[in-house]
Amino acid sequence: MERYLNAGGSFIRRQYAPHILLTVLFCVMSGFFVSFRNLDASQAAKVMEMYIAFTGILLLTPLFMPEQNREIWLLERSKATPLWQLYLIRVLEAIVLLMAIVTVFVFLMRQGGSVFSVGSLWLGSFAEIFFLGSIGFFVSGITNQVILGYMVSVLYFMVNIGGSKYLGKFALFQMMKGSYDFAALMLPVAFLLLAGGIVLRERR
Amino acid sequence: MFGTLLIKECKQILKSMVYYIYVVVFVLFLSSQLGGDITENLQRPQPGQENYGMTNSQKESDIMGKMLAELVLETERNSYATYPMGFYKGVILNETELEKVKAIVEECTGKNWQQVTGEITEHFNSYDQSSMEGAMQAQVTFSVFPRDDLSYAEFCEHMEEICRLVGAGSSYQKEKWSQGVSVPGTYEQAVEEFEAICTKDRITGAIARLFCDYAGIVLAILPIFLGVTRCLRDKRAQVVQVVYAHKLSTAKIIGSRYLANVCMAFLPVIITLLIMQMPYQYHARTIGVAPDLLAFLKYSCIWLLPEIMVVLAAAFFLTELTENVISIFVQVFWAIASLFSSMTLKGSFGWNLIARWNTLGDTTAFWQQRQELLWNRGFYLILSLVMFVLTIVIYEKKRREGETIYGKIFKRRR
Amino acid sequence: MGITIEIKDLSKNFGKKQALKHVDLQIEQGMFGLLGPNGAGKTTLMKVLTTLTKKSGGQVRLCGIPVEQCGQVRKMIGYLPQDFSMYGNMGAYEALDYLAVLSGIEKKKRAILVPQMLEKVNLNDQHKTKVKAMSGGMKRRLGIAQAIIHNPKIIVVDEPTAGLDPEERVRFRNLLCEIAKDRIVILSTHIVGDIEATCENIAVLNLGEILFRGTVSELLQAVRGKVYTLEVSTLELPMMQEKFLVTGILTNGSTANIKLIADQAPMREAKQAEPDVEDAYMYLMNHTSASKGRE
Numbered sequence: 001m002e003r004y005l006n007a008g009g010s011f012i013r014r015q016y017a018p019h020i021l022l023t024v025l026f027c028v029m030s031g032f033f034v035s036f037r038n039l040d041a042s043q044a045a046k047v048m049e050m051y052i053a054f055t056g057i058l059l060l061t062p063l064f065m066p067e068q069n070r071e072i073w074l075l076e077r078s079k080a081t082p083l084w085q086l087y088l089i090r091v092l093e094a095i096v097l098l099m100a101i102v103t104v105f106v107f108l109m110r111q112g113g114s115v116f117s118v119g120s121l122w123l124g125s126f127a128e129i130f131f132l133g134s135i136g137f138f139v140s141g142i143t144n145q146v147i148l149g150y151m152v153s154v155l156y157f158m159v160n161i162g163g164s165k166y167l168g169k170f171a172l173f174q175m176m177k178g179s180y181d182f183a184a185l186m187l188p189v190a191f192l193l194l195a196g197g198i199v200l201r202e203r204r
Numbered sequence: 205m206f207g208t209l210l211i212k213e214c215k216q217i218l219k220s221m222v223y224y225i226y227v228v229v230f231v232l233f234l235s236s237q238l239g240g241d242i243t244e245n246l247q248r249p250q251p252g253q254e255n256y257g258m259t260n261s262q263k264e265s266d267i268m269g270k271m272l273a274e275l276v277l278e279t280e281r282n283s284y285a286t287y288p289m290g291f292y293k294g295v296i297l298n299e300t301e302l303e304k305v306k307a308i309v310e311e312c313t314g315k316n317w318q319q320v321t322g323e324i325t326e327h328f329n330s331y332d333q334s335s336m337e338g339a340m341q342a343q344v345t346f347s348v349f350p351r352d353d354l355s356y357a358e359f360c361e362h363m364e365e366i367c368r369l370v371g372a373g374s375s376y377q378k379e380k381w382s383q384g385v386s387v388p389g390t391y392e393q394a395v396e397e398f399e400a401i402c403t404k405d406r407i408t409g410a411i412a413r414l415f416c417d418y419a420g421i422v423l424a425i426l427p428i429f430l431g432v433t434r435c436l437r438d439k440r441a442q443v444v445q446v447v448y449a450h451k452l453s454t455a456k457i458i459g460s461r462y463l464a465n466v467c468m469a470f471l472p473v474i475i476t477l478l479i480m481q482m483p484y485q486y487h488a489r490t491i492g493v494a495p496d497l498l499a500f501l502k503y504s505c506i507w508l509l510p511e512i513m514v515v516l517a518a519a520f521f522l523t524e525l526t527e528n529v530i531s532i533f534v535q536v537f538w539a540i541a542s543l544f545s546s547m548t549l550k551g552s553f554g555w556n557l558i559a560r561w562n563t564l565g566d567t568t569a570f571w572q573q574r575q576e577l578l579w580n581r582g583f584y585l586i587l588s589l590v591m592f593v594l595t596i597v598i599y600e601k602k603r604r605e606g607e608t609i610y611g612k613i614f615k616r617r618r
Numbered sequence: 619m620g621i622t623i624e625i626k627d628l629s630k631n632f633g634k635k636q637a638l639k640h641v642d643l644q645i646e647q648g649m650f651g652l653l654g655p656n657g658a659g660k661t662t663l664m665k666v667l668t669t670l671t672k673k674s675g676g677q678v679r680l681c682g683i684p685v686e687q688c689g690q691v692r693k694m695i696g697y698l699p700q701d702f703s704m705y706g707n708m709g710a711y712e713a714l715d716y717l718a719v720l721s722g723i724e725k726k727k728r729a730i731l732v733p734q735m736l737e738k739v740n741l742n743d744q745h746k747t748k749v750k751a752m753s754g755g756m757k758r759r760l761g762i763a764q765a766i767i768h769n770p771k772i773i774v775v776d777e778p779t780a781g782l783d784p785e786e787r788v789r790f791r792n793l794l795c796e797i798a799k800d801r802i803v804i805l806s807t808h809i810v811g812d813i814e815a816t817c818e819n820i821a822v823l824n825l826g827e828i829l830f831r832g833t834v835s836e837l838l839q840a841v842r843g844k845v846y847t848l849e850v851s852t853l854e855l856p857m858m859q860e861k862f863l864v865t866g867i868l869t870n871g872s873t874a875n876i877k878l879i880a881d882q883a884p885m886r887e888a889k890q891a892e893p894d895v896e897d898a899y900m901y902l903m904n905h906t907s908a909s910k911g912r913e
Binding site for chain 2: 018022026033035037038039040043046054058062068143145146147148150151152154155158159161166
């Protein structure tokens with residue numbers, strides 16, 4: 001257990017810190033761009049889906065960054081702890097952070113006198129944000145290029161602004177339109193993408 | 205020597221996955237938005253048509269009517285669209301604030317709030333709300349008449365009060381509505397408009413504008429990745445030192461990289477536009493207009509090329525400065541902010557990175573705002589050149605001193 | 619102007635850390651070895667010579683041209699960095715051609731020079747081999763090809779044999795010697811064998827200072843008569859290592875043949891031996907660190 005904590009802690013300190021910092025900055029800046037006061041369910045969903053959604057990309061895509069360097073990757077592979085366990089620790093860290101972010105914003109909007117169902121907004125937001133991030137994770141994992149991970153996930157977001165009708169249940173911004181049943185499908189797929197990213201990466 | 209290097213850089217771009225994603229996304233995006241026949245309704249207007257489209261009006265009575273209509277609708281929903289920092293921000297008022305706004309509405313219309321809401325319901329019920337067209341028609345024809353003795357000066361004062369209540373960036377700011385409001389047009393106006401499309405735009409010009417509108421959205425994002433990839437490639441392949449030690453000047457090295465990326469980013473744009481506008485040349489001829497064959501080229505060079513250049517220059521500059529991917533976050537943020545900050549989807553170019561003209565035609569209005577667009581694009585052209593020169597300065601500094609100021613602070617070197 | 623490098627009172631600071639302290643050095647045509655432990659300042663010195671880092675003080679002239687004139691200097695140097703690499707998706711020919719363009723060589727000349735250089739470094743049947751698929755030795759050879767293709771007067775090679783197998787190492791050294799006929803080749807290394815086999819003139823650098831400057835035989839002269847061989851039991855080994863500077867151990871069952879450096883014969887059984895460069899280097903390092911310790 002100790003070595004997992006150690007590995008996770010070292011990742012946060014040495015690699016992840018700037019990304020977390022950026023995410024926090026992004027969240028703090030939200031006050032300039034979106035309102036948390038007196039929102040109804042669809043407006044609250046808009047804040048989560050159009051703004052907070054980016055935290056998923058910010059936190060999940062860079063998890064493979066250290067291993068982009070082949071030497072480091074080979075070195076870590078030769079150690080007793082399998083690499084997938086290291087990745088899993090990082091994913092867990094990212095998930096915990098995302099959960100915290102979603103919770104904070106749901107709480108903020110609640111404090112601001114907004115009216116919505118806390119449970120479904122929380123779950124829906126988390127599912128969407130997590131799903132968007134897992135796309136970045138998957139792509140950067142299999143291609144070993146973090147930039148491609150960012151590119152595909154950001155473009156996925158952009159495509160949804162104009163062409164969500166082509167994406168069916170995997171479209172973003174569904175809560176804004178009053179639909180909340182996508183989470184049941186999106187969450188498992190997101191986990192599948194995470195698992196797929198790790199497995200396919202290590203197959204190379 | 206520069207030419208050889210340029211060609212080599214272009215070949216390198218052709219080998220990268222990022223570039224292929226760039227091309228595929230660009231083509232798919234454009235064809236999904238503009239795949240259908242967009243000139244279906246582009247015919248000479250006939251007398252007795254149900255509607256003649258919209259037109260811009262700066263008449264005081266039109267402005268008062270439209271602004272009050274918008275205020276009434278937003279007050280009824282208690283949701284006010286504002287763009288304080290360029291981003292959309294829906295403002296919701298509390299009870300006392302809402303009462304104040306209602307009082308202003310009552311003051312301006314001379315009716316009480318119940319009467320006003322009654323009119324809303326009545327108006328919207330008279331249209332078929334289930335169809336898209338009916339709903340839109342209801343929206344554009346909705347107008348609230350001010351009381352007869354309401355002077356324009358009084359109206360302005362009331363609007364100022366509304367701005368104080370709702371906060372910055374709402375549509376009730378004078379600088380926004382004084383540009384004019386959109387009202388249904390007449391037959392004469394429609395004919396005039398059609399003539400303008402045929403003579404000034406020669407059809408293909410109007411088409412090219414619509415293309416540029418959509419293309420401009422994706423081109424605010426896509427080139428970022430090309431630029432960041434190129435700049436980080438040296439670091440990733442560990443060739444930084446080798447390149448530094450060679451003879452060729454920094455201006456040539458960075459210049460060839462930048463120009464290669466600009467060319468390769470612009471190439472699919474030109475080709476896609478060339479192919480997509482061809483059917484419309486034919487369409488122009490069928491209604492007896494000689495199309496402007498090079499319209500797409502003119503528009504894309506003025507509208508899209510500066511955008512590609514500035515996005516790439518910013519990516520080069522930020523990435524050479526920081527040697528990490530932060531440029532992606534900054535620029536995506538910039539692009540999305542610009543996209544949401546366009547007050548209208550038509551004109552009001554301001555200093556927006558993404559210039560919008562999401563309509564086919566409206567030629568007269570466009571030619572009135574054309575100068576503003578040229579200033580905007582000229583500004584970005586200059587900005588891109590400035591950032592390009594700064595990139596050279598930074599690269600030269602790194603080449604000469606081994607590391608940057610940023611590197612000294614943030615990077616622990618081996 | 620002849621082919622020389624003059625370094626006068628050269629200093630380089632990284633913040634408070636002094637990487638080079640008042641270095642004076644004159645380098646003439648031929649192979650020149652720069653020896654020193656890791657972190658001695660070798661790479662910093664090379665980077666100053668190749669215009670990749672600014673000096674903090676002093677003067678450096680390459681063939682009479684001050685190092686500040688980057689453009690002029692870059693024209694006449696070829697540089698092979700410690701961790702040379704190229705874009706992974708380029709083939710050998712393509713990579714070399716690209717770097718030749720960066721050196722400003724015209725198309726016609728490149729068409730002749732690139733194949734010629736690849737042949738010289740024995741990569742002539744590997745024109746299409748991608749850089750990412752190359753072995754360490756192949757990459758190094760490609761690296762030397764790019765460093766000499768523009769026919770520079772001065773070639774700077776940083777840790778050239780690190781990561782090469784013995785056979786490749788020998789071949790690489792020979793290649794360097796061949797190149798050094800009519801120019802300066804500066805070779806930095808912490809592997810003493812490289813210097814011994816190739817260089818006549820050397821300098822030893824430690825902690826940013828020149829400890830020794832001269833020929834290999836002069837370096838050897840300093841330890842002549844101070845190297846001894848001795849047979850001891852393995853139990854005595856730790857004691858011997860503590861007391862003397864032991865430069866070689868060859869165990870043989872319960873006894874060990876050791877080679878050590880001492881000012882006088884350590885024991886009666888000790889026999890004097892012929893010193894090699896490694897002994898001399900060890901002696902020099904030990905000597906100066908000991909004298910530093912006394913200060």
